[in-house]
Every structure is written in C-alpha cells, then in structure tokens.
Amino acid sequence: MVPQAERGQVRNTLQDRDLLLRFRAGDRDAFTAIYRTHQAGVFRFARSMTGDQMKAAEVTQDVFVWLIHHPGEFDPERGGLSGLLIGVARKFLKRRYSQEQRWVPLEDDVAAPDARSESDPDAERLRQAIAALPVRYREVVALCSLEGKSYEDAAAIVDCAVGTVRSRLHRARALLARKLMGRGCPV
Amino acid sequence: MSRLDDAMGRLAAEQAESGAPFAIEQAVLAEFDRVRRRKRARSWVAGAAAVAASVTVLWIAENRPAQKPATPPTVEAQAEVEQPFVPIPYVLPPGPYERVEVVRMRMPVAQLIAAGFRMQTADLGAQAEADVIVGQDGRARAVRLISISSLN
Numbered sequence: 001m002v003p004q005a006e007r008g009q010v011r012n013t014l015q016d017r018d019l020l021l022r023f024r025a026g027d028r029d030a031f032t033a034i035y036r037t038h039q040a041g042v043f044r045f046a047r048s049m050t051g052d053q054m055k056a057a058e059v060t061q062d063v064f065v066w067l068i069h070h071p072g073e074f075d076p077e078r079g080g081l082s083g084l085l086i087g088v089a090r091k092f093l094k095r096r097y098s099q100e101q102r103w104v105p106l107e108d109d110v111a112a113p114d115a116r117s118e119s120d121p122d123a124e125r126l127r128q129a130i131a132a133l134p135v136r137y138r139e140v141v142a143l144c145s146l147e148g149k150s151y152e153d154a155a156a157i158v159d160c161a162v163g164t165v166r167s168r169l170h171r172a173r174a175l176l177a178r179k180l181m182g183r184g185c186p187v
Numbered sequence: 188m189s190r191l192d193d194a195m196g197r198l199a200a201e202q203a204e205s206g207a208p209f210a211i212e213q214a215v216l217a218e219f220d221r222v223r224r225r226k227r228a229r230s231w232v233a234g235a236a237a238v239a240a241s242v243t244v245l246w247i248a249e250n251r252p253a254q255k256p257a258t259p260p261t262v263e264a265q266a267e268v269e270q271p272f273v274p275i276p277y278v279l280p281p282g283p284y285e286r287v288e289v290v291r292m293r294m295p296v297a298q299l300i301a302a303g304f305r306m307q308t309a310d311l312g313a314q315a316e317a318d319v320i321v322g323q324d325g326r327a328r329a330v331r332l333i334s335i336s337s338l339n
Contacts, residue, residue, distance in 0.1 A: 040206035122194040
C-alpha cells in the first residue's frame, strides 16, 4: 500500500511533468498553470526568509523568469518542481544577501514595517524571532515548520543531509523558544 | 514547546492565504510572451538563412559546370527535387495553413533580377526554368531555380 500523501505527491509530479512538457512547447496556459500552482509556496518561503513582502514578490518574479529561460532544468528524478523552484529562490536570496551587505540601508528602510495583521501577537512575535534567526536555521524553519515540507524534501532543497536538517531544526526551535521567553512569552 | 507549536501553526495558517501580488503574474507572463516571440523570430530567421545559404551554394555550383564531372540524368533529376525554394524578397511568406500551388515556368533572368534575386549570369536575355510557389491570392511567394539556358 502506498501512503495517500505519497500518492498525492506522485500525482503532482506527473501533473507538473505534463505541464512542463506543454510549457516547453510554448503553451502559455501550461505556464500560467505552473505559475498559479507554485507561486504561493515560493512567495511564502521568500517572505519567511526576508520578512518583507516587496522583496518576496521580487524574488518570486525572479524565480519564474528564471524558469522561462531554463525550461529544461526540471528533472523529476531529483524531486518535485516545487522543491526546484524553492531551491532557485534560495539562490536568489543568497545573492541578494551578499549584494545587500555592500550597502548601508537608509533609516527609512530599516524602520519600514511590513503590512501584517496585529491580531495574533504570539504569531507576530514568532515571525520577528524567525526573521532574527541565522539563515541556515531560518530556512529549515520556513521549509519544515511553516511550509510543511518533509525533512527529505528540505534536505534536497538546502542541499545537505537529512540529519543536518533535523539538528538545525532542533537548534532553531530551541533558539526561538529562548527568544520568545526573553520577550515575556512563555513557551 | 506546545505554545511555540501553537504559534507556529497559527503563523503557518496565516501565511497559507498569502501569495505574490497579481502584478507579478502579469510581469512574468509578459516575459513569457516576449521570450516566445523572440524564439519564433529567431527560428524563422535561421530557416531563411539556411535556405539562402543552400541556394547560394547551389547557384555557385551551377555556374561552374566545366569543373563538375558529368553525372547521369537520374541523379540530376533527384538533386533538382531536393533544391529548396527561395522566398521572393520583400514578399510575405505563405501562412502556415495557406493552400499554395507549384507552377513550373520559363522566364527571363532579367525578371528574376527585377524581383530582387541576385543572379550570377552576365546574359540578361537568358531564360530560367523555375518552380514558382503561388499563394491563394495568385501572388508568387517563392522560387526554386531549375536551370538557366543562355541564348549566346
């Protein structure tokens, strides 16, 4: 018996493969379907990593423009399309970090708050705490805890061993618990 | 850790609704259209260039008959069929589903020169035998040169 989640994943991969074949042949509707299926996941990952909607939108655009120019990069044997796109987003984010380190942000940029609901103070505190984590911990939290990716998928995206993902996630959760406790939020 | 899990669950649920703004979709699709247009144009130009190059090679070969060894007529006939059609300059090529006719005719070389072809013959009175693709509107679209017979 194949677990239901696994069957769903296989179905998604087949669907992605079919859409990609049509997209490579120049089918605009197929590309639109790919975009609409995967843009939210890429956007959420980029937003968790940057803590900024504008930057997340720019990274999402970069990822799909990259896909347009590299239609042959998807290999179903190496994982799903979602993993590939998030992996590409990760590379764009890395490039962005290294570029941003060359510049000193203006005070307005530093203080600019992201538009978010203030209805859940715990979630908002947690969001701030995640944004303050080192990148290697932040990405496993974004992938496993927020996006619901398996350790195996996260390891393929981050390009490390599954055990490394586990230990990073464990360490990240301990850091988050400590940060939230320090802000008067018992966890 | 339960409160951390709860907060993480609420944050994930809150984020689940979010996605990139619609403007990003429009920008990405505009890029897709731009790339597709460029690819089509590139393939058309490459096709036309290949046709032009092969025709040039054939014409050069045709103008040096003395150096060529004599070939049996059957081989000549086969080579004749394989020659590509050359689009007539400044005339739109036939559409992908347009019905066309191929008409074999004799015409003065001067007429081909007037249509924009570069002919490598000094004799303007020479007669050319050619297959001509005629579109549904009756206009000639492309020419396949079969032979040139000089009067001199």
